[in-house]
Amino acid sequence: MIEDGKLEERMLKQDKRSGDVRTEYDRDEARLIHSAAFRRLQSKTQVLGLGESDFYRTRLTHSMEVAQIGRGIVQFFEKSDKFQKYHDFLPDMALISAICLAHDIGHPPFGHGGEVALNYCMRKHGGFEGNGQTLRILGKLDKYTERNGLNPTRRMLLGVLKYPAPYDKLVNPEFYKANTDKDAPYWLFKAKSQKPPKCYFNEDQDIVDFIFKDFDKADVNKFTVVKPNENKHQSTCYKSLDCTIMNLADNISYSLHDLEDALSLGMISQTQWEKYFKEKKHLFDDLFIEDTDSNTEFAKYESITQMLFSSEGFVRKHAIGLLVNYMIIHVIIEDNGSGCKDELLSLEAKLTDKAEKLRSLLCDIVYELVILDENVQQLEFKGQKLIIELFQVLATDPERFLPKSTKVIWERATQNLPVEEHESAQLRVICDFIAGMTDDYATRFYEKIFTPNKGSIFDRL
Known part of the structure; x- marks a missing residue:
């Protein structure tokens, strides 16, 4: 591994x-916590729309939980x-905390609808x-x-670089064309057909060059290799060790904490749960076996x-805590197969096969019964439509509609x-401006432009 002094640059x-x-990583964490981008996460959708409940x-709260799980993995x-x-x-703790807290600050308003x-x-x-x-x-x-x-x-930058290849290297323009109806209104399309490749932007190549400045060139070439995909966008193959810890913490949180929300709000009933696990119950039971090495609490x-599905909140919380703990103590470190010499690029944190199978089962039920619920969609x-129309207006006449600071x-x-x-x-400036909006700010900006009885010359959005 290249010396830490260079990684602190x-x-x-x-x-x-x-x-x-x-330390330098303490400074990273402090800057992130005090940043406007981090604060805005309190008003950005995780899964359910803001305003539906205060629970x-x-x-923001998701990112804090990811940081807690990330620290737990490192402590383990x-x-x-x-x-x-x-x-x-x-x-160290400050570094993994900073990486985990930062992992979602680039997400736009309205979740994946805004991203699409x-x-x-x-x-x-x-x-x-x-x-x-x-x-x-x-x-x-920022x-x-x-x-x-x-x-x-x-x-820290290496830790948040989830996909180490630029847009132009990964995008498949034919994927967009094949799934677009030319006769439909410009804002109407199937969301799946316009999902982006997982990438960084071409114009941010200088950031990535800085990240890899002192790494062996052969290592960088191996680490940034791209996996071809004929029908969709191409994809990257590897993440750094720190990034895999963050990504794993994110996946655990997504699977379990979104499940907790769905259960508490009654979006998954016990009948639906039992129907989902009717053919998979044996898989669940196989995962929770007495493990004397890790002292896992026995649960079938x-x-x-x-x-x-207890009526007592603390009982549900105990179950979620049990599942989170089970996953943290079943995390391992392995070689990622990249062939890199530097350990930050060649090692990955991952769940054991059994624990990953459990996480996947829980993630799938949230996706099927919550994410794909017609009301959520x-x-x-x-x-999604609101963001597209906002973009169209600002891009058509930016000198007329952009706020003064953004216009500069x-x-x-x-x-x-x-x-x-x-x-x-x-x-890209217009895109940055909209991506930085909270759900509420985007809605008010939209209403001010499009809704006749909303907005005033004295409004300060």
Whole structure:
């Protein structure tokens, strides 16, 4: 592994203030927590629409839970003798916390509906993808510095780089064309047909070059290899060790905490649960076996079901806690098969096969009974259409409708660029502006423009 001093470098050199005793990763975490992008997560949809209830999770509370699970995974590795040989490569608590807290800051309003909408609008100009936007906010957009965003350390940037390849290398334009009805209104399409490739943006190549600056070139080539896919977009193959810990924490949280929300709000009934597991009950039982090595609490399908559908909230919470703990103590570290020499690029954290099977079962029931619920999909579509129409208005006459501060950025976006790149650069500014909106801000902005009885010249959005 390259020495830690190099991984603590920032794109813009910033010396510590006098008397500051924090580590560089403490500074990363502090900057993230105090950033506007992080605060906005409190008003961005996780799964269910904001305003439906004050109970369920937003992007902010989800990110906090991911950070807690991420720290739990690292603590498990640190305190388990069987992972002792990996201790020198593990992230410290401030670093993994910062990576996990930051993982969703690039997501636009209205969840994946907003992501699909912005990618649809930007598909000929570099696309849009939430994880790519996270990297962009950290490295360029946030107002902590003039041009370098939060100016994080290289290792933090590596930890949030989930997909180490640019849009142009992964996109399959034919995938978009094959699934578009030319006679439909411009805002009407099947969401699946306009999903973006998982990538970073071409114009953020300088951030990625900075991340990999001191890594062996052969390692970088192996790590950034692309997997071909004839009918869809191409995809990347590997994530860094820190990123796999964050991604695993995210997957665990998504599977279990969204399940908890759905159960508490009555979106999954015991009848639906039992019908779903009718043919899979034996799989569930096989997973929870007495494990003296890890001291796993014994639980079968029947007892988990009884706890999850208890009328007492603390009993449900105990069941969710049991499942989270089960997964954390069944995380392992393995070689990822990339052939890289540097341990940060060659190692991955993953669940054991049994634990992953359980996580997948729970994730699938949330997806089938909650995410695909027609009411959830209708709300997502409404947000999708709203974002597209907002984009169309702002892109058609930006000098008329953009807020003054954003208009300045829009005007400067073409500096030092060839004429053929001007349109894409200015559309990216509009895309950044909309992506940074909360659900509520986007709705009010839309109403001010489109709804006759809404808005006033004295409004301050």
